[in-house]
Amino acid sequence: MTAGTDTSRGVKETSEALREAVARQFGRSLHIRTLDTGSCAACEQEIRLLAAPHYDLHRLGFFFTPAPRHADLLMATGPMIRAFGPAARKTYEAMPGPKLVVATGACALGGVYQPDAFTHGGIAGTLPVDVWIPGCPPSPLALLQGLLVAVGRLAEKVQDLSFTQNGTPR
Amino acid sequence: MPLWFIRGLRRGVVTTRYPARPDDSAALLPTPPSFRPGALTIAVADRLAQVCPSRALTREGEVLLYDVGACTACGRCRAEVPAAVTDSGQFELAATIRARLIKRIPLADGGRAPGSGAEVSP
């Protein structure tokens, strides 16, 4: 499932159909496997807090699972250290389809690290990403919003934000 | 373990109601910046691009390219040019298309109409 990685019109229409399929399949409950591709460990702590009392992702039908075979969604942090690449691919390939990949945190999105000999500088080249969640680290609330967007239960907002002030809508 | 049971009952519910209701704790969170186009000259844009440690800001001609996805909300751009930079207050930033996180902000020296979510790959 690679919706969201291309911007031509034809693929946008296909990706709409895919999004509807995703919402049907995963809209009520899904299992999440996390993947650390080289993070500083702060993203992992925020992800762990999703199961904590303040956030409780279980009430939204999300569950963590250690087994990729059991998982529907891969939540990947870190800039994809090259030495880790094969482990990342194995984890992704062990997940049965349909499946989603959520790039989590600035490092996974291509910030902080530039591509160099040690790191790819983001997970996009190694795994097909469906949802991107910015932050350093993204707070549990931001993570919840990202997961709900991934399963089609919350609408994306960021495309309508201009991040400018003085007359232009925020 | 009656001790834990009673503690739990007394403690009560702390769980957020998000997304059904907004969560106050969001107000404490650092957020990516918003920019004031009127204060964004080419010189200012270059300074901002220079100071950003995550390469979220680059200048392309008369446009400031702002990659919200690469932004860590570190605040260095705001400290560098406070007149041009403010907090967006936005934390609901998830995107299904990477390009939606790249904002093109026209500089004060340019004359182009503002656009967002343009076809720019990171």
Add this chain to the structure above:
Amino acid sequence: MTAIQRDLAGRDPGLAGLLAALGQDGPAAGGPVITADVPAGRLEDAVRRIAARPAARLADVFASAADRGDAVILRLIWGLDADHAYLVTESVIEAERYPSLSDIAPAAFYEECEIYEQFGIRPAGTKPLNRVALPPIADCDLPRLGRAPAPPPADVHAPHVVGGHAFEFPFGPVRQVGVESLYYGLVTSGEEVVDLYLFTWHKYRGVEWRLQGRTPRDALFHVERTEGLGAVGPAWAFAAAAEAALGLAPPPQAERSRAIALELDRLYNHAAATAALCQSTGLVIGQAAAEIALERLLRLNAAAFGHRYLFGVVDIGGAAAGPDAAALRRDLPGAYGELRRAADALLSTNSFLDRLEATGILSQEAAARLGLVGPVARATGLPIDVRADHPASPYAELLPEVATADGGDVLARFRVMLAEAAESVRLIEEMLGAGAGPGRAEPSGGAGGAGSDAAASGLGWAESCRGEALAWVALDDRGRITRARLRPASVRNWRGFDDACRSQNVFTDIPIIEASFWLTVAGTAR
């Protein structure tokens, strides 16, 4: 760091004698860092003498490329805790071999392996050197700080015989949900842990290599994100090193701001470790209680300093942010109270305590031999804490109490963390009383450090939540980094993890021991 001026004569005359034996007439400055040039031929003798000094520990060993030719400068950082000083010995190594340090100070073995990978020089002797950062890919050619090693390092697997049968199985790097990637080889005869080898190269990011050529302020952004879970300690150590190189003294209110952030950092990490301990023992309700405390502490961080993980507080020359004192005074008691009540309940829950007692025992002898730091070391009875041993402002005025325990098991480590949390609250309140805020000392004149290498380098340290974090920085005459050395506490304490897991422990104890160490892979694989 503000230098605490002590006259050499006021120190133990044994230290003067040691320095004289090293060929030093007197220290470069009467401050907390002493630098000594030791020719390569006298290095072994020097190491023996220093190691024999009471309360001397080899805190770090690292190399830098010399300005000319293929030579390498080997630096040893010794913590002379009883003398309240750090001793940095510098030796120029021109040959491919240098005297074996780990034979005298076993704590140095890991660093000898690091140096071999980065600079291609090795200690004398035939001891095989392990892989540290390089992945086992035959055509891998990663950038290094110096010359590539030849032959390349190998994975060392000692033969294990336990009752005639032992087998090894690799575990990871993708492990339980929500934990960092870590690959280890578990040697077992069935249930008992015979040995445990850690391989951290999946997360090796080459941070020291990446910092070269940057300004200290640019570099600080990356240093904070090297070990983000507990970022303040390493960031402070790095900033202090740059400040020592540049001759900057942060203003007092900025020092207190940093210290408040460091204590908040300690608080939330100890709460997180408590939650992890509960999770590892299957006490879900305890985990929930600890997580409530943790979340409140993270929100406290955001209210006080604008970031849940306290990024962006430490700055070169001082502090970029000052605490919101009103918010801190208002919310700290409630947040700490949450942790205290959870801890009290845990200490009354026998089924929980049973899992912790006598699990993951580390002896004081092992902790000293391996050069461990922080709560892990203090739980074996070793009273090392840089806030007391190498006090820099404001700790020198505050006299923090050093928490120790006996037994070196998981329960002892837990008790030390709880005692430290209480002390952190007291320290924060005192510092708020004295006044804390942002502020930065600016370099006067140029970027500093023009001329001799000695003038443009510096050592920094801080007692992070995991223990002593060290950093050493050398700047060129434009103020850009020529060599940055980062040594978070995790680098040291992972080597104690193997020891603590070995024998008398079973598989299900490993996550409990890991939680009680509360280290990060990121802090080692930098």
